[in-house]
Amino acid sequence: MVGGAMIADAAHFCVVGHPNKGKSSIVSTLTENDSIQIGVESGTTRQADSFSFIADNRLLLALTDTPGFQRARQVLAWLQQQTVAPHERAARVRAFLDVAEHRQAFPDEVALLTPVMQGAGIIYVTDASGPVSASDLAEMEILRWTGQPRMAVINPMAGSTHQDEWRQTLNQYFQWVRVFDPMSAQLDSRLQLLRAMNELADPAQQRALKRLIQHLETRESGRLSQFAQQLAAYWCGQITLTLDAARLQSGQSPEEALQQSLNKAEESRFQQWMQQCGYSRLELETQLNWVKGFNQLMDTEQWSFWGLKSKELMVVSAATGAAAGSLFDVGTGGSSLLLGAITGGILGTAGGWLVSQQQPGSRLSIPGIKKQHKIGPVKHPNFPFVVMARSLSFLNLLWSRTHAQRDALQLEVKASTWSQAEQVRLLRWAKQLQSDKWSDKSQQALEAWIVAQLSENTDQSAE
Structure with a gap:
């Protein structure tokens, strides 16, 4: 043995x-x-x-x-x-x-x-x-x-x-x-x-090789469904993540706590996918012309690489039927904190952010943070695209990689490559999740959409 x-x-x-x-x-x-x-x-x-x-x-x-x-x-x-x-x-x-x-x-x-x-x-x-x-x-x-x-x-x-x-x-x-x-x-x-x-x-070894070939073929189709289910569950978890303000570590701000939790969840999910694909030494690295920290999900100053541009967000948000004032929910006494709480930075309506094209990383004061009982979820309209784009990019690159490669894996895909119809669907799904209107039918539709995305990119890499 x-x-x-x-x-x-x-x-x-x-x-x-x-x-x-x-x-x-x-x-x-x-x-x-x-x-x-x-x-x-x-x-x-x-x-x-x-x-x-x-x-x-x-x-x-x-x-x-x-x-x-x-x-x-x-x-x-x-x-x-x-x-x-x-x-x-x-x-x-x-x-x-x-x-x-x-x-x-x-x-x-x-x-x-x-x-x-x-x-x-x-x-x-x-x-x-x-x-x-x-x-x-x-x-x-x-x-x-x-x-x-x-x-x-x-x-x-x-x-x-x-x-x-x-x-x-x-x-x-x-x-x-x-x-x-x-x-x-x-x-x-x-x-x-x-x-x-x-x-x-010889005949005995042929049986072993045939089992190996069958195993690889079966595993390939099974992985597609498995990864889609895992990515859908992870995406839903990130979109709805909230923290109990009473459990913050001493001296830790609410935005820091939520940032760390979201980053940690992404890192854990990526590590699990690497293990499932048999990688024990693979590292995730940014491209040389990208700034330090780009490999962090909640490095919001780099969201322009992953999410939609300001004009695109305005169109998609309007098509989704999202009222500008409802895209941010910054309040006190139990109401959730959104991207403003995470970045320490955006006040006002989504429309105001889109018009001014203010970057997510800018610093503004947020009154009432310390009175919050719950921190999160993130309701900035770009957040669903950023989470999904980074995850799909990682899986597509992992899928097309061989174990002989020794270079670090570099994320490359941008959310802006999706059609407007797909962008609208993602934002609607995010709103359903955060308004407690999520259903099994929605979950199945999300998983099917992810399967289509992974299949498309897998076919392209095989050509």
Whole structure:
């Protein structure tokens, strides 16, 4: 067992090739493991390590990440010192591994050939940026001598100038040749590679790979519904969030407390989505030209990046039938505080804010805050768009990402890309929530709308 998972009949492949061709990136993408060390320098992988894909407590796929060939021509020369029949070549490779001195003289070759000769299939990784060299040919010939089922993967990490030459050469040594970019491979691309691997496997391992393929297909459709339900619940929670003023920490202002609660809720939701997608080290980062703190939901001075512009808000608010004075509710004695309380800044009606185009981050005094019994919810008309846009942006980027990528995730989508009809629907839903007119039918409609948004962006990323 590995990590509590049954290992019997799991498909096992050894990922081999010359250093710095993307072997570890392919292992990371196929096993959905972002903890695998990946580096641009040669020799990042120094020993053979196995990584697995486990589903329903069953180990379905094991991939052994290996060091790159270092002295392939010398190894091939040793193998060819004796003339052997084709059916004796695998035994000759085993004889090479049995020589104790070879562990010192050829440590990388011994490390990569050992799991192969123990029964692993071969995935030979190369790129097509340069011509086929004598060392490349030696590597392929050694792998052919093993007698193990094998396929070649061209990783277009550095270009494809010599791809035709490589294809014609690889076809002479491998049963399958595929082009696969582990940095951008969407589900369809990964499934195609797994199906090719399935053609090489024995019947028992084919069953494991078929289970893996079915699992990935089923999970993809299930995630769409699951994420939609989770996002809808999270959005509703943010739109209706209120705090008890009596429970504030000493010296903490009402607006600070509400800001922290809303930011914390977003951070927690994003972290849960990352965990659901198998990311343990992914970080959220702003673009270089965005100001510090942009990754905070309640950094209201940056809402112009996410919500609607002033003129758009005026049109949408009017279309929603929202009276200007009702969009803000700043009062005393139990009435809720809105964006003005959060930012410390906006008094008057929504119409007044829209006409003056005053930024949400400006500072104005708000009388009566300390008399409030309840803090929130946020009723500024931009708030529903900001919460939804940031969440959809995060999910879309997370969905289209591969586990081989090591850069931080950067939010990009703007709410202003939605149609006016969609903007009106969101604002109406927010008003229903905050006026206690929410229903199961409304919840279902919101979830269906989110499914459509996620599906649209998923289809675009797959093109």
